Amino acid sequence: DAGVIQSPRHEVTEMGQEVTLRCKPISGHDYLFWYRQTMMRGLELLIYFNNNVPIDDSGMPEDRFSAKMPNASFSTLKIQPSEPRDSAVYFCASSWRRNEQFFGPGTRLTVL
Amino acid sequence: QKEVEQNSGPLSVPEGAIASLNCTYSDRGSQSFFWYRQYSGKSPELIMSIYSNGDKEDGRFTAQLNKASQYVSLLIRDSQPSDSATYLCAVIGSGNTGKLIFGQGTTLQVKP
Numbered sequence: 001d002a003g004v005i006q007s008p009r010h011e012v013t014e015m016g017q018e019v020t021l022r023c024k025p026i027s028g029h030d031y032l033f034w035y036r037q038t039m040m041r042g043l044e045l046l047i048y049f050n051n052n053v054p055i056d057d058s059g060m061p062e063d064r065f066s067a068k069m070p071n072a073s074f075s076t077l078k079i080q081p082s083e084p085r086d087s088a089v090y091f092c093a094s095s096w097r098r099n100e101q102f103f104g105p106g107t108r109l110t111v112l
Numbered sequence: 113q114k115e116v117e118q119n120s121g122p123l124s125v126p127e128g129a130i131a132s133l134n135c136t137y138s139d140r141g142s143q144s145f146f147w148y149r150q151y152s153g154k155s156p157e158l159i160m161s162i163y164s165n166g167d168k169e170d171g172r173f174t175a176q177l178n179k180a181s182q183y184v185s186l187l188i189r190d191s192q193p194s195d196s197a198t199y200l201c202a203v204i205g206s207g208n209t210g211k212l213i214f215g216q217g218t219t220l221q222v223k224p
Contacts, residue, residue, distance in 0.1 A: 031210050043156070043200065043214045056211060091155055098210035100146065103155040 002026070004104030006092050012110045018080040021107045024073055025094030033101060034067055034077050035091040043091075049075065082111045115139065116203050118215035126223050131188040133199050133218050138182070141206025145177055147186045148200040150217065156200055160186060191222045 005024040013019055025032045033048040047057040052069045060067070064083070069075040079086055089108050093101040116137050125131045133147075144163055148156035162168045162175040162184070174187040184203075188195055198217040205213060 033212075042216045045211060048211060050210070056209070095210065098144070098204065098208060100158050100161055101212060102158065103148075106155050 004092055004094055004102055006090075006104040006107050008107060009105060010108050010110075012112065013082055014112050015083055016081045017111075018078065019082045019086075019109060019111075021077040021090050021092075021109070023075045023077070023092030023104060025075070025092070026096075026102060027073070029094035029096050029102075030072075031095045031098070031101075032069060032075050033093040033095075034075070035093065035103075036088045037091060037106075038088045046077070079109075082109075084111045087111050114215075115205070115213045116201055116215040118199075118201050118218045120216055121219040122221050123218055124221045124223060125191050127191060127193060129191050129222075131191045131195065131220055131222070133186040133188075133201075133220065135184045135186075135201030135215055136182055137184070137201075137203045137213075139203070139205040139213075140179075140182060142179075142182075142203045143206070143208060144204040145175070145184045146202040146212070147173075147175060147184075148202060148214075150198045150200060152197075188220075191220075193222050193224050196220055196222050 007022045034046040037043045046059045047067045049069045067077045089106045091106045093103045095101040147160040150156045160175040162177045168175045172189045176185045200217045201215040202212040
């Protein structure tokens with residue numbers, strides 16, 4: 001069974017541009033999580049969904065960040081406009097019920 | 113006080129020794145506890161989960177949970193250089209929302 005799939009794996013963009021990160025969770029999982037990891041702040045939860053519904057977005061840093069989950073097999077995290085301080089690795093993870101979470105390979109975002 | 117605390121290390125052990133990684137958490141009602149391993153430049157990988165007091169063994173890994181002391185540990189027996197990584201402790205709090213709270217991680221170095 002394929003694991004969590006994320007795209008792109010690397011993204012380099014210029015300040016002010018829109019960035020869209022994509023995630024396909026493990027089939028059958030009903031929870032989906034978006035994390036951001038930096039050296040300074042470690043691994044931070046941004047938002048999570050249950051059955052495609054956003055449950056907790058308290059970790060979303062600013063209104064520039066938005067996330068959607070239009071169906072059980074796809075989610076996006078969008079940053080508009082992007083800023084250099086958004087540079088980080090963004091992970092998507094999924095789980096069945098409230099059990100173990102499995103992480104995707106991550107997207108390394110660099111905003112110049 | 114952070115919700116989940118770990119010593120950042122690095123913890124250095126010789127090959128073949130036992131590595132002991134420790135984690136404390138602040139939410140006394142927490143029910144689910146996890147250890148993730150993260151190699152440099154890679155995503156977190158689940159290696160152990162534990163839900164009840166006591167020890168849980170899986171190969172060279174043993175997770176230990178003491179809810180009264182709010183303490184979780186991970187023992188790695190016969191440490192190998194390939195075990196060199198950052199180990200993240202994660203906890204699901206008393207709300208049982210499925211939301212993981214991560215510690216900052218402990219870097220383990222196993223020297224040949």
